Amino acid sequence: MTELSINVNGQSQVVNVDPTTPVLWVLREHLGLTGTKYGCGKAICGSCTIHLNGTPIRACITPVAACTSGKITTIEGLSENNNHPVQKAWVEAQAPQCGYCQSGQIMQAVSLLKNNTNPTREEIKSYLSGNLCRCAAYMRIINAVEIASKIS
Ligand code: FES
Ligand code: FES
The missing domain is CATH 1.10.150.120 ([2Fe-2S]-binding domain)
Known part of the structure; x- marks a missing residue:
């Protein structure tokens, strides 16, 4: 386990995880952001799509360690009142x-x-x-x- 800092929806978060853990599980299991879904786990279905520095990525295959220097946006971070x-x-x-x-x-x-x-x-x-x-x-x-x- 390693202590990693990630920026999610404008907030800095510290998580203690294996750095190879797909960021999808960090979002869902550690941060409770369950709006991002698990479908195939193989970058095929797109249900886990989030943004890293504004670019869509597949959270199911992206290690959390690859996200530490960028800004993650999930569906929960698009707008405050679902009014994007x-x-x-x-x-x-x-x-x-x-x-x-x-x-x-x-x-x-x-x-x-x-x-x-x-x-x-x-x-x-x-x-x-x-x-x-x-x-x-x-x-x-x-x-x-x-x-x-x-x-x-
Ligand atoms: S869960 Fe299907 S692309 Fe990530
Ligand atoms: S999988 Fe049911 S709405 Fe797309």
């Missing part, structure tokens, strides 16, 4: 079905809209193609990103 434009668009589009994949979808969408404020449906599909939805709510997810692009 992308979250509002998600509600308007009624995007989720079971909801399990949705925080990862939202984190990926936020990253897209930061770099491309007016993406086409094809660009949305392409950028979110690594985020799988077992409920196949893809059309509503794409609709939500389109709505978000208009209110961002």
Whole structure:
């Protein structure tokens, strides 16, 4: 075990963990931030997507030691009252079905809209193609990103 300092959602946190532990488990088990989900554990499904210095990463395969010099943002850190434009668009589009994949979808969408404020449906599909939805709510997810692009 090693004492590591990480910055999560603007707050400095000290955790005592094996440095090779995927940051997903540090967020969920040590910090109680359970909005980030475990799906495949192999960087295939995207349900564990968080941002490190604004770039989406797969928390299930990223060792916590690789995050100590950056700023982590999770779904809980997007906004104080769930009122980030992308979250509002998600509600308007009624995007989720079971909801399990949705925080990862939202984190990926936020990253897209930061770099491309007016993406086409094809660009949305392409950028979110690594985020799988077992409920196949893809059309509503794409609709939500389109709505978000208009209110961002
Ligand atoms: S749980 Fe990380 S990509 Fe599937
Ligand atoms: S809404 Fe159920 S997995 Fe995507």
